[in-house]
Amino acid sequence: MDLLALADFTLVARHGGFGRAARAANRPKATLSRRVAELEAALDLRLFERGARMLKLTEEGRALFERTGVLLGELEETAAAIAAGGGTPKGRLRISAPLVFAQTAMGRLAAEFTLAYPAVRLEVTTDDRGVDMIEEGYDLVIRVNPAPDDALVGRVFLRDRLVVVATPALALPQADVPVPAVVRTAEDRQRWQVKSDAGSRTIAVEPVLALSSLIMVRDAVRTGVGAARLPFSLISRDLADGTLVSWGEVDTPEIALWALYPTRRLLSLRVKAFLDHLSEAFPTGSPDELAAYATP
Known part of the structure; x- marks a missing residue:
């Protein structure tokens, strides 16, 4: 697959049209149109429905954009960070957390993280169900005793009883x-x-x-x-x-809180910064530590 064509497709999908994408990237509109057409031919799929005055992603195009948009963005971020010798975390960070942890600790955690990393736009939602991180666009999920999942990796950062x-x-x-x-x-x-x-x-x-x-x-x-x-x-x-x-x-197994992220996704600076933030907030990960943090 032509990564340059894939990047151009993502650019057009993100801006919602060839003209807007061309102006945003200072690229010829005809070049973007040709690249996307070549990608459609290579995949044997129609990625956009083209009308006289509108452009709309097909179902296949939307699925491709949901997966490649994040990956290409993180590749760009990683390359920029390497070139800058590390860089500063920035951009949107979406996290899903279980209800009780969110109610007792997440407000303070989120505020302290925002103060430390003002260039990151943190969004936290509460949900006890098993969200689909890729489909729903989450960068990190916090779960209690999650079932094994080959698509996810992570670490235990807190324990309770x-x-x-x-x-x-x-x-x-x-x-x-x-x-x-x-x-x-x-x-x-x-x-x-x-x-x-x-x-x-x-x-x-x-x-x-x-x-x-x-x-x-x-x-x-x-x-x-x-x-x-x-x-x-x-x-x-x-x-x-x-x-x-x-x-x-x-007399049951202990409660373990995991921070999880997809194995197919590069560990972005934003996710790494939040994982480090969890480690700093809970250095031992003990129930007493969570209790003290939740009720200062």
Whole structure:
């Protein structure tokens, strides 16, 4: 494939027309038109629908632009950075983060990053689903215990643990006596396995309230309506001031927060800068560190 023709196609698609692309790049309109036609012939695909007064990407053209636009932009950025001896991160950086992490830490993280890198236009969205990074145009996603994905690489930058908590007024019941519980909407467990200094035990639970957000679960537990399983980072202050007490840690694998990016994409200066920012904010990646950061 002719990379020069691909670059010209991307230029035209980005500007929405041959004339605008020619003026922006100070290139002959006829040259851009010829290059795009040669690319269409080589691919045996129509990339643009051409009208008398409009130009529109075909479905195949849109798919090609979504993939090549980012890659060519990062190649240009990398080349410019090498020529400049490193360069300064700039441009748009789109990040998807899970709801609880976004609500407790992402606002401060984003603000501090913007102050450190004012030339980067940071956009953060919250989503607990598995977004398609390429199709939806994300540069980085933060996920909790993600499933293995050959298309993504990344690193763990934080760890947390689940703790069963309740108000001091709600006593830990005897074995097999159900305790009123506040649960996540999708949770259907009737027993919780916990471990503490006294050993391991099973707590029978009877859900009395189901909520979709862990923030709501924490707020409900504070009223004394029931016990709940919550991340330590979310209730560390409540444990410290005695608002809530711990019945033990949940006997499950730890919670790991990953920063992920596509393997097919060069690691841009923007992404690298944000990964470094995460490392600086959470140098050890411990639950206590996240708790301290979220509640300074």
